[in-house]
Every structure is written in structure tokens, then in C-alpha cells.
Amino acid sequence: KAGVTQTPRYLIKTRGQQVTLSCSPISGHRSVSWYQQTPGQGLQFLFEYFSETQRNKGNFPGRFSGRQFSNSRSEMNVSTLELGDSALYLCASSQSGRRLDGYTFGSGTRLTVV
């Protein structure tokens, strides 16, 4: 079966711009979670969507937002980009978001802010 697809794989933006990242989960999975990964901070939880509703949110500023569509595909948006937003952004899909062993991650989007 197809895995989790994240697009684009790489992105370079300048400070102040905004960016939208996309995640297509595994067919049948209704939960999509987003993470930011940086060398110093590791994997940090951004938010989780389930059936088009944000079910959980991490401790990130309001510049980070997301949404989920009826087909479970999800997008995250970062506005007014800062240099510190440079990171690997990962999305994980799961059927319910409840089982710790049920997360399938995409390969991520590498965002570089210059």
C-alpha cells in the first residue's frame, strides 16, 4: 500500500514569507499529526487532526496552523517565516491516533528559511 506522502520534499523560503506543506496519509487513516524536527530540539509535536478537526495542539505560536480535508489529506501553514523555522517537518498518519505503534511517518519536508 502507498505510504505517507509529503510534498514538497525540499523548500527554500525567505524570512517573512509564508509556506504551505502537504501530507497525504495512508488510505483509511483518519489521523494526521505534524512534527517539527531540529537537531537541538528533536521531534516536537505541532498538532493532530482527526476527521477534519484539530484534536490536539503543541506549544507553537499561532503562525503555525493546519487543516485537514474530508479525504484526510492535511496541510500545515507557517506564516511570517523566521530563520528558526528551518527544520524537517514530518507528518504521521494513523488510523485513530491512539495506538503508539500505529504511526506511519512520511519522509518529511526540509524547509530552509534564509
Next chain:
Amino acid sequence: LAKTTQPVSMDSYEGQEVNITCSHNNIATNDYITWYQQFPSQGPRFIIQGYKTKVTNEVASLFIPADRKSSTLSLPRVSLSDTAVYYCLVGDPGTGNNRKLIWGLGTSLAVNP
């Protein structure tokens, strides 16, 4: 929220057995312990999960003592391809909602020839 503590990094050689221990002092009764592996420029992938005693699959073994305050991931006869970051997660699969998984920095394992 359960918090886990792992060594930041470990070194090993091909063919050796590697044991990575994770501490989770405030684990709850219903919490399971799950390990993920992450290669560079890829997302983490599930390795193994357990609740108590010992679990073994084709990739690894997981040892959990009776008090469940720690767990040890055992990788038998590692190869260069096992060089990766290993994350220990603790959580309740029955949690109703709003689980904020804390992944931490994981353990960076370097396997040398």
C-alpha cells in the same frame, strides 16, 4: 504526560549486541512502551512495543522489568545499517483524546565497521 530519559548517543561495532535503556519513572498502569527508529532524512518507523516482561520480533527484543520504570531495547548483531536514532515512547493506548506524544531527542546509535 509520561517523560522518558535515554542516553544521547551510543557507539558500537558490527556484529555486537546493542542495548539501549529508557527510563520512564512515571509510567502509568495502562501505558505501553514503544520504540521507533529513524534514519537520516526519513521519518521514524515503528520497531517494537511491549507492556511487560519480554517481547521479541524479527528486528529486536524489548525487556521490561517488573516495576516497568525502565525498558531496554536490544538489537542483536548490529550492522552498519542499524546506525540511526532510536526513540522510546510511553503512553496509554486507551487515552480518550489529546495525547501529546513526547519524543525527546532519542538515542543516536553509531555502528562502526
